[in-house]
Amino acid sequence: MKVNMGSVRDLLLALRQTNPGVRVVYSSSQAVYGQPLPKVITDDTMPTPEGTYGAHKFASEIIINDMNRKGYVDAFSVRFPTVIVRPGAPSNAAPSFLSGMFREPMQGKECVIPLRDRSYRTYVCSPSSTIENLVRVLHLPSDALPSHQRHIMFPGVSTTIQEMMNALAKLGGEDKLKLLKEETNPTFERILRSWPEDFDPSTPDRLGLLRDSKVEDLVKEYIDKYC
Amino acid sequence: MAGSNTIQNISKNIIITGAGGMIGPMLAKRLLDDGHKLVLTDLVQPKVPEGVANPENAKCMKGDICDPAFVKSLLEAAQPLDAIFIFHGIMSAGSEANFDLVSFWDQRSESLQEIGAI
Numbered sequence: 001m002k003v004n005m006g007s008v009r010d011l012l013l014a015l016r017q018t019n020p021g022v023r024v025v026y027s028s029s030q031a032v033y034g035q036p037l038p039k040v041i042t043d044d045t046m047p048t049p050e051g052t053y054g055a056h057k058f059a060s061e062i063i064i065n066d067m068n069r070k071g072y073v074d075a076f077s078v079r080f081p082t083v084i085v086r087p088g089a090p091s092n093a094a095p096s097f098l099s100g101m102f103r104e105p106m107q108g109k110e111c112v113i114p115l116r117d118r119s120y121r122t123y124v125c126s127p128s129s130t131i132e133n134l135v136r137v138l139h140l141p142s143d144a145l146p147s148h149q150r151h152i153m154f155p156g157v158s159t160t161i162q163e164m165m166n167a168l169a170k171l172g173g174e175d176k177l178k179l180l181k182e183e184t185n186p187t188f189e190r191i192l193r194s195w196p197e198d199f200d201p202s203t204p205d206r207l208g209l210l211r212d213s214k215v216e217d218l219v220k221e222y223i224d225k226y227c
Numbered sequence: 228m229a230g231s232n233t234i235q236n237i238s239k240n241i242i243i244t245g246a247g248g249m250i251g252p253m254l255a256k257r258l259l260d261d262g263h264k265l266v267l268t269d270l271v272q273p274k275v276p277e278g279v280a281n282p283e284n285a286k287c288m289k290g291d292i293c294d295p296a297f298v299k300s301l302l303e304a305a306q307p308l309d310a311i312f313i314f315h316g317i318m319s320a321g322s323e324a325n326f327d328l329v330s331f332w333d334q335r336s337e338s339l340q341e342i343g344a345i
Contacts, residue, residue, distance in 0.1 A: 025312045
């Protein structure tokens, strides 16, 4: 709480003093959503976070909405999908496999997928679209959204484990699939199943944000850059 | 499309917190290539991305964003400030495991991997 809420609040209050009305781009997350969720989430879907991380992100969003309405800052909160493929070492977080299932086999290493359900659907976006969209939000006119409602769900693609495996086989080679192990981790599975599957992209489209078209492109971006 | 080329070509003073994470360095590279001036901050010493157009336009400040004195020095270093990307934070597993998170420093040993962009 001290870091993810307290420091954000204190930083915003300091900005109000030193640079009132300054452009703020706050990194929120799709973790603000929890069940029950519709198959496709729209702007009308109320966040009901099921984890501390998402709860504190949502709380910070509300503070930002109010400070924006008051004119203390000129802010947007951007809710990130899971950004893949992340370079670097695997972490022990539940969604880590969404990057690991490409990154590890491409290095000849095994990756564990923590649930046995290839129809499991999740929402992801590429590092390149994320960076492009952050720059676009930096320059977005303040009145692009209502003054008390400043969140933007960053656009991505809804995909399944099967589709991601197909992309790995196609771009990395069929042999890479042997390095994927499907082993149920009940704790991770509970977290993963609380998350969104798909979003209505009409608001980010209206705001002129870039949207990835298919998961294969995300895998290609990683292989081209790092392999 | 948001913003015109004219607006985007004006050099801005921008802070990125959590600049040592995944997204921070990628964004820093893009913004430096676009001609902006940056202050990069994180708990670990941030680095200016390699191969950028104007590396001299980035200042790196290592410090604890929970410390008001550090926040003051950070904001002073970036004046006149145009924009700030707030990317710092403990990621989901660390947040769930430690509700209070007394400070960054207490988390350092176990979750450096977790501190960063999102």
